[in-house]
Amino acid sequence: MLSPKEIVAKIFKEESNIENVMFVGCGASMADLYPAKYFLEKNAKKLRVSLSTANEFNYDTPASLGKTSIVIVASLGGTTPESVEATKVASKAGAHVISVTNSEGSPLTENAEYVIVHGFHESYAAKTAKMKNVLILAVEILQASEKYAHYDEMMDALSKIDDLINESVKSVTPAAKTFAEKYKDDKLIYVLSSGATFDVAYSTASFLFMEMQWIAAPTLNTGEYFHGPFEMTETDVPYLLFMNDGPTRHLDARALTFLQRFDAKVTTIDAKDYGLASIASDNVIDYLNPMLITGVMRVYAEELAIARKHPLTKRRYMWKLEY
Numbered sequence: 001m002l003s004p005k006e007i008v009a010k011i012f013k014e015e016s017n018i019e020n021v022m023f024v025g026c027g028a029s030m031a032d033l034y035p036a037k038y039f040l041e042k043n044a045k046k047l048r049v050s051l052s053t054a055n056e057f058n059y060d061t062p063a064s065l066g067k068t069s070i071v072i073v074a075s076l077g078g079t080t081p082e083s084v085e086a087t088k089v090a091s092k093a094g095a096h097v098i099s100v101t102n103s104e105g106s107p108l109t110e111n112a113e114y115v116i117v118h119g120f121h122e123s124y125a126a127k128t129a130k131m132k133n134v135l136i137l138a139v140e141i142l143q144a145s146e147k148y149a150h151y152d153e154m155m156d157a158l159s160k161i162d163d164l165i166n167e168s169v170k171s172v173t174p175a176a177k178t179f180a181e182k183y184k185d186d187k188l189i190y191v192l193s194s195g196a197t198f199d200v201a202y203s204t205a206s207f208l209f210m211e212m213q214w215i216a217a218p219t220l221n222t223g224e225y226f227h228g229p230f231e232m233t234e235t236d237v238p239y240l241l242f243m244n245d246g247p248t249r250h251l252d253a254r255a256l257t258f259l260q261r262f263d264a265k266v267t268t269i270d271a272k273d274y275g276l277a278s279i280a281s282d283n284v285i286d287y288l289n290p291m292l293i294t295g296v297m298r299v300y301a302e303e304l305a306i307a308r309k310h311p312l313t314k315r316r317y318m319w320k321l322e323y
């Protein structure tokens with residue numbers, strides 16, 4: 001298997017004028033692409049970037065899709081029909097298709113020019129392997145097309161994030177149990193974050209809470225919270241807030257202050273508590289928050305499932321009905 005760096009080098013050798021990068025997936029696999037998309041949006045001066053749920057890409061295909069596009073399609077199991085179809089749509093249009101999956105030889109890989117197979121089950125850090133590999137691809141793409149000033153700092157931090165996650169989760173269980181006891185009877189939990197971590201809030205809300213626990217969970221950007229949704233803030237209303245270490249921390253801290261002012265029921269998972277700054281410089285720290293918080297949140301979700309006697313694997317519709 002080629003490394004992300006080797007894949008990107010081959011693509012740029014074939015097509016030096018890459019104009020756009022399109023990230024495509026479904027559900028948690030789409031959300032895991034967000035840090036890479038966010039990174040490119042913040043740092044690329046010329047490249048165009050998009051993130052789509054696969055059927056939006058398939059049924060409303062971007063006009064710019066073509067041989068100057070890199071399309072990165074992710075699917076953990078490699079069989080989600082919409083994502084498999086996206087590899088066909090992209091490949092037919094002449095784009096450079098990279099499939100990212102946990103399942104070697106799966107249908108997702110059949111129409112891809114390049115394949116990255118990543119871990120998932122091995123550890124808490126492995127839960128973020130897709131996110132990390134795709135972020136590395138984004139960094140390599142930027143480096144190859146426009147150069148990235150903080151390339152070495154970013155690669156250094158990325159080489160250390162797995163150990164930090166696996167170390168962090170060792171001490172999380174007591175806090176996760178407290179959270180689980182406190183929230184186990186709630187029918188709705190608001191999930192908030194900002195910056196590169198915004199889709200970890202979306203992912204937590206949509207998949208860990210709604211799909212796997214059947215708890216309604218609106219997702220809010222902590223910046224947007226003050227532009228309407230804060231009207232819902234009252235004593236004991238449940239919130240889960242992911243606090244970033246980095247430029248958008250101000251947004252998260254401002255939301256926390258307001259939530260506390262009205263005695264909302266708020267739990268924070270804070271990257272600062274786990275020492276993210278010990279592995280990542282100020283220049284790159286934003287993009288490491290999502291991985292650390294995803295790893296820690298998994299323990300919280302497991303404890304919530306235990307407290308509610310509702311396994312994370314329980315479904316009533318998914319994979320059981322035709323849809």
Ligand SMILES: O=P(O)(O)OC[C@H]1O[C@](O)(CO)[C@@H](O)[C@@H]1O
Nearest residue numbers: 026027028029075076077078080
């Ligand atoms: O990552 P895959 O294998 O494409 O699976 C996607 C499915 O898995 C989930 O992300 C989590 O169960 C769903 O939201 C989605 O339908």
